[in-house]
Amino acid sequence: MQVLPSAVNESLKASIAPKPGSGDVSVSPAQQSHTVEPDAEGTPRPSSPSGTTCKDLYAIVSQVGEGTFGKVYKARNVITNVHVALKRIRMEAEKDGFPVTAMREIKLLQSLRHQNVVRLYEMMVSNGSVYMVFEYMDHDLTGVLSQTQFSFSQANLKSLCSQMLAGLAYLHRKGVIHRDIKGSNILINNRGELKLADFGLARFYQKRRRSDYTNRVITLWYRPPELLFGATVYGPEVDMWSAGCIMLELFTKKPVFQGNDEIHQLDVIYRILGTPSTERWQGLTALPWYELVKPKDVIHGHFRELFSRWLSPAALDLAERLLAYDPTQRVTALEALEAPYFKEEQPPPELPVDLSTLEGEWHELETKRERAKKRRKLENGLV
Ligand code: ADP
Ligand code: MG
Numbered sequence: 001m002q003v004l005p006s007a008v009n010e011s012l013k014a015s016i017a018p019k020p021g022s023g024d025v026s027v028s029p030a031q032q033s034h035t036v037e038p039d040a041e042g043t044p045r046p047s048s049p050s051g052t053t054c055k056d057l058y059a060i061v062s063q064v065g066e067g068t069f070g071k072v073y074k075a076r077n078v079i080t081n082v083h084v085a086l087k088r089i090r091m092e093a094e095k096d097g098f099p100v101t102a103m104r105e106i107k108l109l110q111s112l113r114h115q116n117v118v119r120l121y122e123m124m125v126s127n128g129s130v131y132m133v134f135e136y137m138d139h140d141l142t143g144v145l146s147q148t149q150f151s152f153s154q155a156n157l158k159s160l161c162s163q164m165l166a167g168l169a170y171l172h173r174k175g176v177i178h179r180d181i182k183g184s185n186i187l188i189n190n191r192g193e194l195k196l197a198d199f200g201l202a203r204f205y206q207k208r209r210r211s212d213y214t215n216r217v218i219t220l221w222y223r224p225p226e227l228l229f230g231a232t233v234y235g236p237e238v239d240m241w242s243a244g245c246i247m248l249e250l251f252t253k254k255p256v257f258q259g260n261d262e263i264h265q266l267d268v269i270y271r272i273l274g275t276p277s278t279e280r281w282q283g284l285t286a287l288p289w290y291e292l293v294k295p296k297d298v299i300h301g302h303f304r305e306l307f308s309r310w311l312s313p314a315a316l317d318l319a320e321r322l323l324a325y326d327p328t329q330r331v332t333a334l335e336a337l338e339a340p341y342f343k344e345e346q347p348p349p350e351l352p353v354d355l356s357t358l359e360g361e362w363h364e365l366e367t368k369r370e371r372a373k374k375r376r377k378l379e380n381g382l383v
Helices: 010-015 100-110 141-145 154-173 237-252 262-273 303-307 313-322 333-337 353-357 364-379
Strands: 002-006 058-067 070-077 083-089 120-126 129-135 186-188 194-196
Touching (some): 100 120, 100 129, 141 186, 141 237, 154 194
Antiparallel strands (some): 083 129
16 A cells, blocks of 8 residues: 555645546556555654555554445554544445545535644555544544443533634635534544544535535534525535534433434424524524424424533533524634633633543443343343
8 A cells, every 4th residue: 555645745645636527536456556655744643654555554553433435444553553533434335436525524524723623744645545644533522422331521511612712713714615514523532632523524625606506514413504405505504513412412321303304304403492483593494494394383492401510600601602502692612612601700711631540442432332232231131
């Protein structure tokens, strides 16, 4: 396997070049044997001598994820002993060459560098597969929250919220909408650092001209009401709704709006936040699916009563501003970072460094496997 220089560079661009006349990208076998130079940047990253094969350079430790394009592995660089995550981009099923969504993620990630955005070290090509080499993160949020024996302090929760918002503020400033903020795409390491990952659905947006996008993005439970009402013209506010869902989930340890389908999703939101009206949300009736999905009856929300058990008054205020129905009223990431929850209310944020005491490494995949194991034991009458 060839190790390509850090980020996606000229060599990868050359080997994965768009087919003339089409929007597609492909890797030809001849191009895969492209020789490349190791990264000359000098930043701490796994060393990658030119010509070393992947098998030699990385020892697979375990599988940590099941990606859309293939598996995600924890691996160790045998020379530096640094752990990395290898995300395999499956090529077999791709009739049209290199998957466009993967290419989008790579190109996007290479332009990003922030302490709250997962770092893409380099790309590797081998036997028809392209691997993304990421910094390794011990857990994802879904995994950590499933560990009920472990609890974050209020100061830890504040730090996690603020790190998530700092990551989003950075992305939005760079003109990127993530479009898939959810627990399994938020990574945390044992130093208590939080990083946003999985840019498979992310898009550049133009600050002035709002483009027409698909609205089939964002996992249902984290999808904002404007998308459920059929909006195809939207902006970074969609991520802020998801961030509001994550903020509540951090405190309650459970996703708050668990709908089974689009209509039910809106219903679950209505039951907590109350039904939206044109007073609360001016553009509501102009949305494409308004007539189809509009609330049948008026429901009064009980958001504050419901969550005051877990959230402090200033945290509740912020969560409520993140979950504003009207996207134009929804707080931006930058504004959210200035909220009294961070600036005034005690305690100040503290990195959740205690995570290093949590036994095991928890990603959505291990959590799912653990649950399946428990279920099997139950079925076999072992517990
Ligand atoms: P997909 O697009 O299929 O959701 P992701 O990039 O979200 O792919 O990766 C799938 C899972 O793999 C994540 O939910 C996470 O648990 C794990 N994972 C991804 N990147 C890393 C990383 N850098 N370090 C550790 N685990 C990771
Ligand atoms: Mg993911």
